[in-house]
Amino acid sequence: MGRKPVSKTEFSQRLTAVREALGHESRKxxxxxxxxxxETLGGYERGDSSPDMQFLARYKQDFAVNxxxxxxxxxxMFQSSAGSAQGLPAPIMDFNQPDFVRLPVYNDVHASAGPGMVPASEQADGVVAFTRRFLANQGARPDHCSVIWARGTSMKPTIPDGALLxxxxxQREVEHGCIYVFNVSDRLLVKRARWRLDGRxxxxxxxxxxxxxxxxxxxxSVDQLRVVGRVVYFGRTP
Structure with a gap:
């Protein structure tokens, strides 16, 4: 087993502690x-580099970090009036509360925004906690969601390479204009669906x-196609 990265400063240790307190085992x-x-977040948490005030402001606004x-x-660690302005993972230690749902994260499963990737594994590697309200506002059923990753450039600028999905x-009934993850002959693709007048x-x-x-x-050719689910949220990376 590899060694756990060591934080060089007390600030970077506290930054790591916030992520773990929010229920995020996976830095990615x-x-x-x-x-x-x-890698940028990793640099902050290891103490190799320092974040700017805009980054710190997000911790305060989105996660009520003191x-x-x-x-x-x-x-x-957290402000007394803890609450997430955007409904994203909030600073409450007990993620078993009914307001939260822990989504499985599949680090080895990539929906290709490109020529198509064969999934390497279907074993969950961790969890990400979201509030049910946030996911419901995205039109999702929270108990039926999971997290995978986009790879490739075909869905740019909407979904960049490396985005969290x-x-x-x-949601496997395909609606015109929505973005889905499709399994096409064991290739996972993230694409926008478009119905033609002839029903194709x-x-x-x-x-x-x-x-x-x-x-x-x-x-x-419909037997070659399986709808994995609809993309209800994605996190952009710079």
Whole structure:
């Protein structure tokens, strides 16, 4: 087993403690929620680099982190009026409360925004906690969601390479214009669905600059296509 990375400063130790207190074992998944590069977050948590005030403000606004404690160690980790302004994972230690749902994270499963990736594993690698209200506001059924990752450039600029995807597996009836994860002959693809007037289904890429082909499915080829679920949320990375 590899050694756990050591934080070099007390500030970086507190930054790591916040993530773990929020129920995020996976740094990569938490970086996806924040919409930032996991290596950048890792640099902050190891003490290799220092975040700016805009980054710290997000911890205060989204997770009610007490910045006095985060910077100096004085006081409590969270503000007394804890609550998440955006409905994202909030500073409450007991994630078994009914307001929260813990979504399984599949680090080795990538929905390709490109030519298509074969899933390497279906074993969950961790969890990410979201409030049920936040997921419901995205049109999701919280108990039927999981987290995977996008790989490739075909869905840019909507979904960048490396984005965290929250997929609602209960939504398998394809609606025109929505984004889904499809299993096409064991390739996982994240594509926008487009119904044609003749009843055929087209899987379309949002990236119009790189000439990605449209895949079309009719009654004769529908057995090659399985709807994994609808993408209800994605975290951007810079």
């Amino acid at each position: 998944a938490f970086a996806g929620v924040l919409g930032m590069n996991p 910045l006095d404690w985060l910077i100096t160690g004085d006081g409590d 929250v997929v609602d597996h209960s 289904l087209e899987l379309v890429s949002d990236n119009a600059d790189e000439g990605y082909p449209v895949e079309t499915f009719g009654a004769e």
